[in-house]
Amino acid sequence: MSKPMASPTTTTDTTTNTTTTIRSPFSLLVGDVHGFSDESAALLRTRLLGASLLLGMIFVTTFIGNLVAQIHDLWWLRLLVIVAILGNGALLYLCKDRLSLIALRCVELVLFGSIALQLNLMLIARLSSFAASQDAVSANVSIQQFVAAICILIFTYGVLIPNTWRRGAAITFVLALLPYASVAFASIRLHELSELLATNRATVPLPLPFVAAFVATFASHVINSVREEAFEAKQWGQYRLMEKLGSGGMGEVYKAEHRMLKRPCAIKIIRPSKERDSDSVQQFEKEVKLTAKLTHWNTVEIFDYGKTEDGTFYYVMELLPGMTLEQIVERYGPISPSRVRYLMKQVCCALREAHSLGLIHRDIKPANIFASERGGCFDVAKLLDFGLVHERQSRLVDQQNDTSFSGTPHYISPEQVNRYNEVDGRADIYSLGAVMFYLLTGRTPFEGRSPIEIIVAHQSRELPDLRQLNPAIPEEVNDVVHRCMAKVPSQRYPSMNELLLALETLRLADDWDSDRAEFWWKERSDRETDRLEIEKTGDATMDFA
Structure with a gap:
């Protein structure tokens, strides 16, 4: 049986009763570098589910409030957006881990795309209404309100959704462009609207949605880089943990795979704990060393044993179906x-x-x-x-x-x-x-x-x-x-x-x-x-x- 490569080992000097830890790349986090996308998918699913529930409650409450206040502008569109948000939440909850990363990205597009679409269509409708009544003040205030709403949406997306900086920049800058595109579209359709907007002398010289997009992209890049560094640091090793098989008083057992040999195995670990006394750790070491002496076919085989730099003890044994x-x-x-x-x-x-x-x-x-x-x-x-x-x-x-x-x-x-x-x-x-x-x-x-x-x-x-x-x-x-x-x-x-x-x-x-x-x-x-x-x-x- 081939032995795993470059495993971390622990050697004990019986004369001095001291233990020496040899540094080596062993990982205890589920997945590997390739599996970072799996971790991202799990995180994305959780974030999207939370966002769907939160935004669903906000939009339902707003919709009911508008009905009470006799505000019926584009009520059918707002109702469709609510259905889309709650439908996404139900899909994420019912399908659980069965959705691929591509499917989750589609859910993300529907969730944030429907909200952005509603905001911009409502902006166009409001501007058309104020243009008809020659209400320049309300028209300009509406633009600032919707710009602020788009900025909040951009910040929410950048911080909440795991992304590479390129993808984050592409999506947030498109969102930042939408309110200006909507105003331009409404001005082309309604000549009197452009005259009303021309009377506004309190314009902001710096386009806030693009500032929000830049900040959100930078935040997304920093968050994603930290996640990658943490993931790779813990995955720097030869074993990829796949699922927990069980746990007990002394530790946990995981199904795992040797990253180079692709050999399935089981890993039993004891994580460092202030509450766990040294006797438990010594008992764990004793179990491994004594079991490793045995070579009979009917005794579970030990492949590897060691201790990581954070004090986590482990041993690797054959996986038994x-x-x-x-x-x-x-x-x-x-x-x-x-x-x-x-x-x-x-x-x-x-x-x-x-x-x-x-x-x-x-x-x-x-x-x-x-x-x-x-x-x-x-x-x-x-x-x-x-x-x-x-x-x-x-x-x-x-x-x-x-x-x-x-x-x-x-x-x-x-x-x-x-x-x-x-x-x-x-x-x-x-x-x-x-x-x-x-x-x-x-x-x-x-x-x-x-x-x-x-x-x-x-x-x-x-x-x-x-x-x-x-x-x-x-x-x-x-x-x-x-x-x-x-x-x-x-x-x-x-x-x-x-x-x-x-x-x-x-x-x-x-x-x-x-x-x-x-x-x-x-x-x-x-x-x-x-x-x-x-x-x-x-x-x-x-x-x-």
Whole structure:
């Protein structure tokens, strides 16, 4: 597997317990240089939606006020503009992210173009009316009012709409020209209007709309340059984040792509925070370094690891299509014994390598086992999240952990509570037995009203017989699960090798294989694509996935 180029790395000196950050170009913002247009489109959509709602309320209020005041000039035009503004808002809201940048630019043109058209046609109508009544004062005041309105429109467009300076200049200077073009058009049509306007000696020597256009273009250029610099600074690197896959207490996980190799991957990050203590960061680093030691096919592969200059820790791992075992059971119900054996044998192989290196997982649960498709093979089990892994060879024991423990109550071994830093591979065997119990029955081995009650149940209560929950489970399978979950570690399978052998020698009525796995995944994929999956009913019959 090719390694990413020039990744930022963090090296730790175990003698001085210091960490050195090597500067390198890693980015944490969604998109890349090419994706700047995608970010602009998202920003443009948000701005246009806000502008449509705000302008719609203003124009509706003005329209109603004019009707009350018996002002009916071009009422049909003002009504059409209101419909256009509100229609644009509805389109932007309903279509959400489905509109391309070109489509958004068309919406922008309709929104601001319709307003500019209304202002200039109303100016021509007002000038025609005042020319007929020989009202020079009102005619000149109307021109100044509409010039001011165009200036506000130009400023609004320049500051609100993301643009290059060339495009911004082209549009704002056209808007600045419109009131003068309208006055010239009305003067040519009405000779008496030009005589009225000639009496005005209080003209402004500097055309304000063009000043507004110049300022708006400069503002648009500055804003766009700052956006580009910020975007490129954060995109200076080799990974492009595409979408968030999830988040948890320690960080966030994103779907990403290596910019050079175009290889999909997943990135887990911890952003710097004053509230986040150094122990969490050290736990994150520990998870990556220990997972990177593992090379088995059924352990999630780590591609890269490092820390950015702003203190953001991250690691890059393979992107897994599929579902966790927890998701499969929640969506499709309990899993058949033959399929459980097929998946658990793979997990045993992954844990066998980890145990041979002295690494104890300590947090095995259905949510940390992924059923994936890799290299054309289906139901490939991938063991995830070594965040609570324990190195048996390490002499450095965290004193705080002497009186505390971590893990998932529904799957934790009894000794993990009392001797957290002294557990061995048999603790993982217990948790794996609890996972098999859940996969076969659709429920956890012990329930309780609180985590403490569940933990106490693991230590003191007798494990239920799986066959009482579902008679279809073979007795041999029930025996394997019960031996895995023995309260005393010495009564369990002594190692993953023995558990793997026990699974392999199970005599089951059917045998799950890669062909059946492929059929299962493709069948459900087709159902979901066509939206034909039948919802579960209240049938009490246990149906194996």
